[in-house]
Amino acid sequence: MARINLLPWREELRKNRKQRFIVVWAFMVVVGIGLVFIGDLHISHNISQQQSRNQYLQNAISLLDQRIVEIKDLKTKKELLLERMQVIQNLQGNRPVIVRIFDQVAHVVPEGVYFKQIMLEGNSLSLVGVAESNNRISALMRNFDNSEWFAEPNLTAVRKVSANSQRWNEFDLMVKQINPTQAKGGL
Numbered sequence: 001m002a003r004i005n006l007l008p009w010r011e012e013l014r015k016n017r018k019q020r021f022i023v024v025w026a027f028m029v030v031v032g033i034g035l036v037f038i039g040d041l042h043i044s045h046n047i048s049q050q051q052s053r054n055q056y057l058q059n060a061i062s063l064l065d066q067r068i069v070e071i072k073d074l075k076t077k078k079e080l081l082l083e084r085m086q087v088i089q090n091l092q093g094n095r096p097v098i099v100r101i102f103d104q105v106a107h108v109v110p111e112g113v114y115f116k117q118i119m120l121e122g123n124s125l126s127l128v129g130v131a132e133s134n135n136r137i138s139a140l141m142r143n144f145d146n147s148e149w150f151a152e153p154n155l156t157a158v159r160k161v162s163a164n165s166q167r168w169n170e171f172d173l174m175v176k177q178i179n180p181t182q183a184k185g186g187l
Helices: 007-108 132-145
Strands: 113-121 125-132 150-163 168-176
Touching: 007 113, 007 132, 007 150, 113 132, 125 132, 125 150, 132 168
Parallel strands: none
Antiparallel strands: 113 125, 125 168, 150 168
16 A cells, blocks of 8 residues: 655644634734724723813803802892882982971970970880970870871870979870871872
């Protein structure tokens, strides 16, 4: 029988297959590394883009927060200005009323009654005065009661005092002040 040696052919075939395997393996490793690198670039790009969006939103939120604070400050300033305007309007509106009250007080005071102190708090008129007699105090109270600008006179105290060698009756009187134009449904 003839002897044929097939070993070198098989070895060469194995060597070629091994080289192809190494080349394919190396190519696959390079492709894998390339895909990982491209994936990393894509993810990094998406992360940086999302971070820029988040930064934009944070800037917009901080700007809106500043505007909200400014709006709140403006609202408080507006409320303070409205309160001041209301006080000024009340003072302007009450100016003729106060003059009218003092005019009415001058009209209701009978002869022989003098005031030491007149104080208006809200709609309550507090009077401290002296009179020649209790009848004069009674007349003053009747006059206040008959006036359309005053109501509910309340005598809180009467004291005997001496001044200039005369005996006087010192009194404390509270009267409620009303505005007849508002009571009648006017202004």
